[in-house]
Amino acid sequence: MHAWRQGAARRRALAWLAAAPLVGSLALATPALADPAKWPGTKPITLVVPFPPGGTSDVIGRQLAKQLGEALKATVVVENKPGASTSVGATQVARAPKDGYTLLLSSGSTFTTTPHLMPVSYKLADFAPLGTVATVPFAFVVKKDFPAKTVAEFVALAKAKPGSINNATNGQGSLVHLLGELIASETGTQLTQVHYKGAAPATMDMIGGVVDTNVEALTSALPNVQAGKYRAIAVLSEQRQPSLPDVPTFKELGWPKVVGETWYGVSAPVGTPAPVLATLGQALQQVVASKEFGQAMQRSGNVALPGSADAMRKTAQSESAKWGALIQRLNIRLE
Template sequence: MQTRIRRRALAALALAAVFPAAALAQDAANWPARPVTLVIPYPPGGTSDVVGRQLAKRLQEELGQPFVAENKAGAATAIGATAVARAQKDGYTLLLSAGTTFTVVPHLNDKLQYKLADFEPVAAVCSVPFAFVVKKDFPAKTMQEFVAYAKAHPGKINNATNGQGSMVHLLGELVATGLDIKMAQVHYKGAAPATMDMIAGVVDSNVEALTSAVPNVNAGQYRALAVLSPERQPLMPNVPTFKELGHPEINGETWYAVFAPAGTPKPVVDKLNVALRKITTSASFREAMQKIGNEAKSSSPSELLELTQQQSRQWGDLIRRLNIKVD
């Protein structure tokens, strides 16, 4: 009798283990069967918000369920990233992340409640190119002249950043170290005040996303001396790359990509990757990104993971070498 009871108990346990697994597999096969939340870890209105809402609309059209863009801003993207890391691993909560969430912030904050291992990389979406700009009456007209001026006046050039430890700060340091010059980094609370002081001529230079740089350069508010991307930018065709100028190591951009919580079923990740690659390789998405100064990108999950790890090493090395801290 006891043997029979034991066998029935073991059989019940086996069925209990099988049915949830079967149910999860069925849910993954039917994904998405209800609305999906795309968390944007930034406030409404910025470039990330535009990209996220473009994606949500196109994913809804592609996959037949609502994709709801939800802004969870704060703590240099940590609030939104932490929320997604703790979400159900079912594909119904996703993160639209800038690269800095995983490549910069972890090197500046040792109290984060998330890490890269808490996420499944899904696909890259777009990259954000940058240009090195100077105020309109700066004495140097070319990058060669700028370097000569900087070396003749060490530490006298005031270079604006979007804040201590921001990507723009790191790119400014990358330019300075790559050119072997000294610049005084002037930290602002965001891109808007830095741009306003560039226009006013209060600061001498800035590394600025093309989103902001193109209209202001075209309007004659300041001048672009070089771009930090590997190739010339279509929106600034006459501006050389640092690579052309003999500085291939001055190469930097940020990017946006979609991540899911770690443990999200592979069929869900694969289906989402296929949809995102279809969207991001379309002519309409490419044109939409070009209008805001971005470049459409696509990738496999493994390619996105490799990119994230490589850039994390790059920026981590720079942060440690220059002993960059945040308050």
């Protein structure tokens, strides 16, 4: 019996020695979690932008990456990850390591409309919001020879001829589509929604007079309005826009619920160490409140929107309830 025990012990020792190199190599291949006190160090931070390069989101993301990198004394790189109404990029960040090196620049739709329109593999609770960054105002525009000069005249015309006014959208289920439906719902009118594959073709048909109206981002609308290619009769923001000071808001005209903007915010995966989140949040607030960032946003037709993590979370929750109710009531689905 004693000899058998000695043999078993020898076999266990030999098995351990054989496995030791493999265990050692695995230990070397799996780096220890970064010390939050030393974050970010020299490792680059990736800001995932869930849209293609070149658009408004990309412009905001690259300006933010530049200034955030300067504030953190680190390298912040933009990774464009478009697809499935921002859900591809959002899912990537939700599943990323919780170490502060992968962040998401989300549009409002990421948390407020997309989850109501299609199945997604993430939820707001998967993210630790850091704060809001910018907002993109919208204008309600009409073709240049449209008979209505004011919103009141537009409503009267639409009610006199239900369904006769063609309203362009950026696509079924897009925020522009939802804003068009919101206008119709709140003003008690019936519009024929004409869905385009993006903003550019919708704008071209507005210029050509093919469609009657459009809810358009101010960044796109402003040059055409100023050139007289079509007219803006209202904006959908809480207050008048400095670039269109003579154009009233729907709110001041008596439709207080016709308010909508695209807003952007930054988040990290939930579970990221609290010290890292605190450093990121402080740097983000510093950047967004800076004169340089504000001027950069103004040049591109956007508005800097400083906001805390808590404010971003509450905005996402309230906007989700608002748009979710409209989407459900009108039974809107992505094509």
